[in-house]
Amino acid sequence: TQLLEQSPQFLSIQEGENLTVYCNSSSVFSSLQWYRQEPGEGPVLLVTVVTGGEVKKLKRLTFQFGDARKDSSLHITAAQPGDTGLYLCAGDHGGGSNYKLTFGKGTLLTVNP
């Protein structure tokens, strides 16, 4: 089983702080996706990274895919209460099964005003 380990599992910070969450695996992924899930809702796609070493920015969020395509990080600058949610990473192994995502268990982020 190719697992995605996310850390930390829980993170509680104050508004305005910066944070980084991690997604690690021992296996190589063809692409890696980050989602945010709010209570009672489905995951919402934030970004997809496909190239080793790739960095993508989405406003205050910066996503990086590791050079070896085994890990990824999400950095949030000046966190806001609206950033609160469960952040999930998910990878696929490409080829004919690129539709089958392996999800991590997520990092539950709470940003306190």
Add this chain to the structure above:
Amino acid sequence: NAGVMQNPRHLVRRRGQEARLRCSPMKGHSHVYWYRQLPEEGLKFMVYLQKENIIDESGMPKERFSAEFPKEGPSILRIQQVVRGDSAAYFCASSPPGVNYGYTFGSGTRLTVV
């Protein structure tokens, strides 16, 4: 321009009953995927369907679970003779044909077996 629609949002069933979960994909999407999120677990792939075809059901439990995506109408995930361990959130996602660069998920159906 509705997204992926799932219903019901919440479903309560007694042990031994049948549960039917419905998913209408986004307009123009012909591929549907079902994932299950158990408490304290990550989302797990269950099945991938195209219209009238099951492409990959490797994540489906061998018994009691079935899925279909008919030519007309929504995709249905059916769980027969539900047990307490089936209690979970079931999510459907859809995509157009081609490379997967990220899913659009529905809001899910939360199944509670009592």
